Amino acid sequence: MSMDRFRLDGRVALVTGASGALGAEFARTLAGAGARVVLAARRVEAMQVLARQLTDVHVTALDVTDLDSVRRALDGAEAWAGTPVDLLVNNSGIAIPGASLEQSDQDWARVMGVNLDGARRMSVAVAARLVEAGRPGAIVNVASILGLRQGAGVSAYATSKAALIQLTKQHALEWARHGIRVNALAPGYVETDINRDFFATDHGQAQIRRIPQRRLGRPEELSGPLLLLASDAGAFMTGSVLVADGGHLLSPL
Numbered sequence: 135m136s137m138d139r140f141r142l143d144g145r146v147a148l149v150t151g152a153s154g155a156l157g158a159e160f161a162r163t164l165a166g167a168g169a170r171v172v173l174a175a176r177r178v179e180a181m182q183v184l185a186r187q188l189t190d191v192h193v194t195a196l197d198v199t200d201l202d203s204v205r206r207a208l209d210g211a212e213a214w215a216g217t218p219v220d221l222l223v224n225n226s227g228i229a230i231p232g233a234s235l236e237q238s239d240q241d242w243a244r245v246m247g248v249n250l251d252g253a254r255r256m257s258v259a260v261a262a263r264l265v266e267a268g269r270p271g272a273i274v275n276v277a278s279i280l281g282l283r284q285g286a287g288v289s290a291y292a293t294s295k296a297a298l299i300q301l302t303k304q305h306a307l308e309w310a311r312h313g314i315r316v317n318a319l320a321p322g323y324v325e326t327d328i329n330r331d332f333f334a335t336d337h338g339q340a341q342i343r344r345i346p347q348r349r350l351g352r353p354e355e356l357s358g359p360l361l362l363l364a365s366d367a368g369a370f371m372t373g374s375v376l377v378a379d380g381g382h383l384l385s386p387l
Contacts, residue, residue, distance in 0.1 A: 142168045156326065170192075271314045275319070
């Protein structure tokens with residue numbers, strides 16, 4: 135297979151949650167493969183720092199929980215690119231840890247509102263524009279191994295990611311006839327500035343020892359799986375869940 139199939143020249147990619155570590159890495163990966171990239175998140179200043187490191191990028195404010203914000207972001211992206219977004223990476227996500235008996239309805243709703251409803255809202259909006267334009271496309275939902283297995287004190291987050299995986303499969307089934315592929319990337323524990331201090335604690339180190347590779351992932355180690363799902367190299371993949379977790383799901387109960 136030619137490595138050219140991993141190229142994204144001529145594609146317009148939008149990454150939600152682009153102000154965070156994973157979103158920024160995804161944006162760099164897509165831009166490096168030739169895509170024109172739309173950086174989308176609520177923290178515009180953080181994205182502007184990233185934008186100065188890249189070429190041919192567009193920065194837009196986006197709140198995935200607000201339909202009007204979604205429409206404005208997509209309108210602006212289309213005006214900038216001259217064509218609809220045809221590659222969406224649903225990366226926005228939040229986690230509010232807590233035992234089920236202690237977690238409030240409000241916290242549960244916030245997690246679902248971003249991780250599940252936000253991804254659905256973005257996917258439907260992008261897919262509708264592609265169908266109207268008669269164009270193919272690809273959607274990559276950033277799920278988690280917690281959507282495939284359980285963890286203590288993360289019921290809202292894990293449930294949202296399990297539902298996102300099912301939503302991925304539903305959308306893949308419905309939109310295949312339109313040439314829109316929908317897949318999920320399920321990372322394991324990846325080290326970022328946000329979690330680095332936790333994983334340095336005794337409890338964090340104990341969790342790392344449960345990973346067969348005995349280490350955390352690095353954001354750039356998700357670049358290959360992302361490109362496979364986003365590019366023509368994965369053209370026969372839709373409804374797939376691609377796990378990148380250092381073997382964590384293989385760890386014995």
